[in-house]
Amino acid sequence: MSCAPSLAPFLVLLVLLVSLVVFQRPDFTTSHSVLTAISSSSSSSSSKLNHNAAVVPASPVGSDEPFIRPSVNLSTQHTERKEGRLEQGLARARAAIRWAALSRNYTSDKEETFIPRGPIYRNPLASYIEMEKRFKIWTYREGEPPLVHSGPHNSIYAVEGHLISELGDDGEEKSPFSARRPEDAHAFFLPFSVANVVEYVYKPVVPRTYKPLRRFARDYVRVVAERHPYWRRSGGADHFMAACHDWGPAATRSHPEFFGNLIRVVCNANASEGFDPQRDVSLPEVYIVDRRLSPPDSVKPPSQRPMLAFFAGGSHGYIREALLRHWKGKDEEVVVHEYLPKGGPSYGELMGKSRYCLCPSGYEVASPRVVEAIYAGCVPVIISEAYVLPFSDVLDWSQLSVTVPVERIAEIKDILKAVPDGRYRKMQKRVVQVQRHFVLNRPARRFDVINMVLHSLWLRRLNLRLGY
Numbered sequence: 001m002s003c004a005p006s007l008a009p010f011l012v013l014l015v016l017l018v019s020l021v022v023f024q025r026p027d028f029t030t031s032h033s034v035l036t037a038i039s040s041s042s043s044s045s046s047s048k049l050n051h052n053a054a055v056v057p058a059s060p061v062g063s064d065e066p067f068i069r070p071s072v073n074l075s076t077q078h079t080e081r082k083e084g085r086l087e088q089g090l091a092r093a094r095a096a097i098r099w100a101a102l103s104r105n106y107t108s109d110k111e112e113t114f115i116p117r118g119p120i121y122r123n124p125l126a127s128y129i130e131m132e133k134r135f136k137i138w139t140y141r142e143g144e145p146p147l148v149h150s151g152p153h154n155s156i157y158a159v160e161g162h163l164i165s166e167l168g169d170d171g172e173e174k175s176p177f178s179a180r181r182p183e184d185a186h187a188f189f190l191p192f193s194v195a196n197v198v199e200y201v202y203k204p205v206v207p208r209t210y211k212p213l214r215r216f217a218r219d220y221v222r223v224v225a226e227r228h229p230y231w232r233r234s235g236g237a238d239h240f241m242a243a244c245h246d247w248g249p250a251a252t253r254s255h256p257e258f259f260g261n262l263i264r265v266v267c268n269a270n271a272s273e274g275f276d277p278q279r280d281v282s283l284p285e286v287y288i289v290d291r292r293l294s295p296p297d298s299v300k301p302p303s304q305r306p307m308l309a310f311f312a313g314g315s316h317g318y319i320r321e322a323l324l325r326h327w328k329g330k331d332e333e334v335v336v337h338e339y340l341p342k343g344g345p346s347y348g349e350l351m352g353k354s355r356y357c358l359c360p361s362g363y364e365v366a367s368p369r370v371v372e373a374i375y376a377g378c379v380p381v382i383i384s385e386a387y388v389l390p391f392s393d394v395l396d397w398s399q400l401s402v403t404v405p406v407e408r409i410a411e412i413k414d415i416l417k418a419v420p421d422g423r424y425r426k427m428q429k430r431v432v433q434v435q436r437h438f439v440l441n442r443p444a445r446r447f448d449v450i451n452m453v454l455h456s457l458w459l460r461r462l463n464l465r466l467g468y
C-alpha cells in the first residue's frame, strides 16, 4: 500500500520520457494525431477527440504504417545531415503547439483581434499562430499563363484562381507566406490551373477524356523535378496542387508511383475517389460573381426565418434527383425548386429567410451552397456521400450543420423538425461565427478562407518529417 504514493512521480516521469522519445524520432515518420481529427465524411467523430490530441502532432503511436509512403528512401538519403534547419524549426513549432495545449495558453506575440474559441473548434488553433510565425511556401516559376500562374477569378471555381494569384508572384502585395528562396520553403506549390487547362486545352476538343489534362500535369511536374532538387528529395510529399474544378483530383489520380505523395488541395473531396483526408486538403467552393468577393450581408435572426428549409438547383446527379423527386413543389415548409419561379424572391433572399439550407452534392461532392448558406446565416444541411467537408481538421461541423444521409432524404422534414429550438439557435449563431473562415479576401486576411486552407496545409506539413 505504501508503494503507491512513491510510484506516482516515477510514472509521470516515465510517461514524459516515452513521449519525448516518441516525439523525437528523427526518421521519416508521419504523425496521425492532428489528422485523426479528420473523419472522412461524418462529423460525428468529434466525441472521440480529446482537446489535446487534436492539436498535438505526436508520432504515429500504435499505427504500423505511415500514411505517406515516399517513393524515394528518405531515411537513407538524409541520415548524414540528420535534422536540417527547416526540420528544427518545425520541431520547435510542434513543441510550441504541444506546450500551448498543455498549458492552455494560446496567446501569441501579435495583438490579437480574433481568438478562435468555443465548441466549433477542435482545438484553439495554436497551430495557426505557429503557422504565422514560420510557414513558408515556394511557388514554382516554370510555365506560362493561362495554364500556369493564372486561374479563374470568377465562377464556382474562383477559389482556384485566387489561391494561385495569392501565392504567385504577380501581385504587388506578396503573401506573407511566400518564401523568398526555395531553400526556405516548407511546402512547394505547383501553380497550374485545372480549370484553365480544361478551358484552353479542351475547348477545341471534345472533353471526354482526362488524357490531355493528365499529360499536362505530369509534364509540369517532370520539368519541375528536372530543374530543381525539391521534388525528388521528398518524393513530392511536401508539394501541393490546388484545384476547384471537378477534374482536379483526376489530373493526378493516375500514376500513383509518381503522384502518390502529392498533397491535393481540391474542392472535389470525394473520399470514394481517392481523396485522402489525412494527406489532402478539402477546398471550399466559393461562388464569385463579377469579381465581387462578396462579404456576408447582414444576417436575419432565427425569428425572421419563416421557412424551414430551402433548395433550388438543377437535377444534377443522383442525390439531387432523389431530393427533387421527394420534395420539389410538394411542401410549404421544405421549399424545393428545380428552377426559381421568375419574378419571385431571389435565391439569396430565400436562403436568408430559411432556417436550414439544403446542400446536396451535384455531379460532384462539393457544392457552393455550403458557403452560400454560411454567408446567409442559414444552417447547412449536408446531403452527400463520402464528401470530406472543408476544414474538418479544425471545425466540428456537427456543431453548425445537420447531416442527412442520402437514404433518408424522404425524412428531411421530420429530421429538421426534431432539432430542438435551443439547439437550432446555437447552430445558427455558430454559422455566423464561422463566416470569417469562408470569406475570400485579396490579399488574404487572418483566418479567412485562403489562410485557413494554408493552415490545413500547414497541419499536413507538420505531420511530415523530411529531415531537412
Ligand SMILES: *[C@@H]1O[C@H](CO)[C@@H](O)[C@H](O)[C@H]1NC(C)=O
Pocket (backbone or CB within 6 Å): 073, 074, 075, 076
Ligand atoms: C531504406 O533504407 C534503410 C536504411 O538503409 C533500410 O533499412 C530500409 O529497408 C530502406 N527502405 C526501403 C523502402 O527501401
Ligand SMILES: *[C@@H]1O[C@H](CO)[C@@H](O)[C@H](O)[C@H]1NC(C)=O
Pocket (backbone or CB within 6 Å): 105, 106, 107, 108, 109
Ligand atoms: C502565455 O504565452 C505568452 C507567449 O509565449 C507569454 O508571453 C505569456 O506570459 C503566457 N501567459 C501565461 C499566463 O503563462
Ligand SMILES: *[C@@H]1O[C@H](CO)[C@@H](O)[C@H](O)[C@H]1NC(C)=O
Pocket (backbone or CB within 6 Å): 270, 271, 272, 273, 317, 361, 362, 363, 364, 365, 385, 386
Ligand atoms: C464519389 O465517388 C464515387 C466513386 O467513384 C462515385 O460513385 C460518386 O458518384 C461520387 N460522388 C459524387 C457526388 O459525385
